[in-house]
Amino acid sequence: MPVLSVVWLALNPTDNIWPHLLSSVMPRYFGNTVALAVGTGLLAAAMGTGAAWLVSMYDFPGRGVLQWLLLLPLAVPAYIGAYALADFLDYSGPVQIALRGWFGWETARDYWFPRIRSLEAAIVVLASALYPYVYLLTRAALHEQSGSAYEVARALGTGPWGLFARVGLPLARPAIVAGSAIAMMEAVADYGVVSYFGVQTLNTGIFTTWLERRNAGGAAQIACAMLAIIVLLSLWERFARRNARYHQSARQPRPIQRQRLRALPGVLATLACTLPFAMGFVLPVGVIATYALAYPQGWVSPGLVRAAWHTVSLGGIAAVLTVLMALIMVYGTRLSGRALPRLLMPVTTIGYAAPGAVLAVGLLIPLAALDHRVADGWLAVTGTDPGLILTGTGTAIVLAYLVRFFAIGQGAIDAAFTRVPPSLPMAARSLGRDNAGVLRAVYLPMMRGSVGAALLLVFVDCVKELPATLLLRPFNFETLATRTHERASLEDLGNASPAALLVMAVGLAAVALLARTNLGGARRTKPPLA
Numbered sequence: 001m002p003v004l005s006v007v008w009l010a011l012n013p014t015d016n017i018w019p020h021l022l023s024s025v026m027p028r029y030f031g032n033t034v035a036l037a038v039g040t041g042l043l044a045a046a047m048g049t050g051a052a053w054l055v056s057m058y059d060f061p062g063r064g065v066l067q068w069l070l071l072l073p074l075a076v077p078a079y080i081g082a083y084a085l086a087d088f089l090d091y092s093g094p095v096q097i098a099l100r101g102w103f104g105w106e107t108a109r110d111y112w113f114p115r116i117r118s119l120e121a122a123i124v125v126l127a128s129a130l131y132p133y134v135y136l137l138t139r140a141a142l143h144e145q146s147g148s149a150y151e152v153a154r155a156l157g158t159g160p161w162g163l164f165a166r167v168g169l170p171l172a173r174p175a176i177v178a179g180s181a182i183a184m185m186e187a188v189a190d191y192g193v194v195s196y197f198g199v200q201t202l203n204t205g206i207f208t209t210w211l212e213r214r215n216a217g218g219a220a221q222i223a224c225a226m227l228a229i230i231v232l233l234s235l236w237e238r239f240a241r242r243n244a245r246y247h248q249s250a251r252q253p254r255p256i257q258r259q260r261l262r263a264l265p266g267v268l269a270t271l272a273c274t275l276p277f278a279m280g281f282v283l284p285v286g287v288i289a290t291y292a293l294a295y296p297q298g299w300v301s302p303g304l305v306r307a308a309w310h311t312v313s314l315g316g317i318a319a320v321l322t323v324l325m326a327l328i329m330v331y332g333t334r335l336s337g338r339a340l341p342r343l344l345m346p347v348t349t350i351g352y353a354a355p356g357a358v359l360a361v362g363l364l365i366p367l368a369a370l371d372h373r374v375a376d377g378w379l380a381v382t383g384t385d386p387g388l389i390l391t392g393t394g395t396a397i398v399l400a401y402l403v404r405f406f407a408i409g410q411g412a413i414d415a416a417f418t419r420v421p422p423s424l425p426m427a428a429r430s431l432g433r434d435n436a437g438v439l440r441a442v443y444l445p446m447m448r449g450s451v452g453a454a455l456l457l458v459f460v461d462c463v464k465e466l467p468a469t470l471l472l473r474p475f476n477f478e479t480l481a482t483r484t485h486e487r488a489s490l491e492d493l494g495n496a497s498p499a500a501l502l503v504m505a506v507g508l509a510a511v512a513l514l515a516r517t518n519l520g521g522a523r524r525t526k527p528p529l530a
Helices: 002-011 018-023 026-057 063-069 078-089 094-103 119-144 148-155 160-189 192-197 202-212 216-240 263-294 296-300 302-336 339-353 356-382 395-418 423-430 435-446 448-464 467-472 480-489 493-518
Strands: none
Touching: 002 216, 002 356, 018 026, 018 216, 026 063, 026 119, 026 160, 026 202, 026 216, 026 263, 063 263, 078 094, 078 119, 078 192, 078 263, 078 480, 078 493, 119 160, 119 192, 119 263, 148 160, 160 202, 160 216, 192 202, 192 480, 202 216, 202 356, 202 467, 216 356, 263 296, 263 493, 296 302, 296 493, 302 339, 302 395, 302 435, 302 448, 302 480, 302 493, 339 395, 356 395, 356 467, 395 448, 395 467, 423 435, 435 448, 448 480, 448 493, 467 480, 480 493
């Protein structure tokens, strides 16, 4: 419904401003969006691939800790990283204050400093927050390959750089492309970073056209342009990996023997892995925590308590509904044995690729029309006005969360069903259990961990979601994400910091689960001295 609604609004606008958009702002919106996506994808690929290669192939000081720490930026929303970077490097930040003190400079005219609120800074912030997608997939791809290929290459005289370029990079290319595509899609969908840095992209254009120009049709037309970019990115990801399929030997693969780095190379490898972690996690957490300690009154603000309650209630309801519906859909599809449900099931994941602002445009217009019809009918029958039931409450936000993150719940539940041995439900049915009884007695007990993980992951993504929440929330309604964004946009990081820390604390729980799942099973081999 949201996607079809956006397309219909774009094709049937009340006031068609598309020619004006095309001749004035669209080239700038489109160019900045493409530059942001490409820059973020390339930088995230470099950071994630480099870190994955180092921790997989070499042993150096701090490697055991860094392989876990490199995941932590996933807990920090990119918009919080933008607030921290700007505060740290701006004219009134500690870096420039220290430079003026050391060199005796008095004003900004006395020295040159890079412009912080810029497209380049937005790329750095987004890449620092999103590189773990590339790191996770690339590291898994490297560990799934046999160490024999690397040993043969070393025996033939291939050096470290040749080993990476001629063996490791080709084998990990599908994973690198997939991780980079995710980072680019997230960059296209970002609103918090680009709005704070003043970068005009298609996402900010939706907000400007809808909220300031009061033109829903124009916003829908820009949203269609965003959807086109997302579709192109998805097609590019599939095209780039079309012939990149590598299979393991049927025999037990030989684990990779990490080479131990000494002295300077080891120190450089440690620094290379520490830098992404510092940019994506240490800097944001350090700056925000400093403000939270300096302004303790922000923790007792009634607005913070309300925002936390709204966040927990909406995110919790959305997570439960998403996982419950995914459970019913996946189990029903397995029981039906028909082709049509299996063909339609992947369509339900399309919302994850659609940016939050696009979903908000596609949901708010039809829901508002339905709201008004229901209210008019209720008023005619009872003589009382019920108000806006869907768009005047958190219902629209919950629906947006459900559509946006349904793919996470479905993927986790579907994977959990495949891990249950088929003999167990067959035995339960032979003992007289019906389908519901088999689900309660066999599947759910064995899938308890996966269901809990799906609930947590969906809840965390709901807590961090900003664009859809900003557009769909009722008046005077705050969540932790919107409270952080609004206070930071007013340069009030003192009052924004408690909400930001709570968002990051929730994210850390999901990262801990992700680390346990993806890194806990990594092969542990004693590295030889090289």
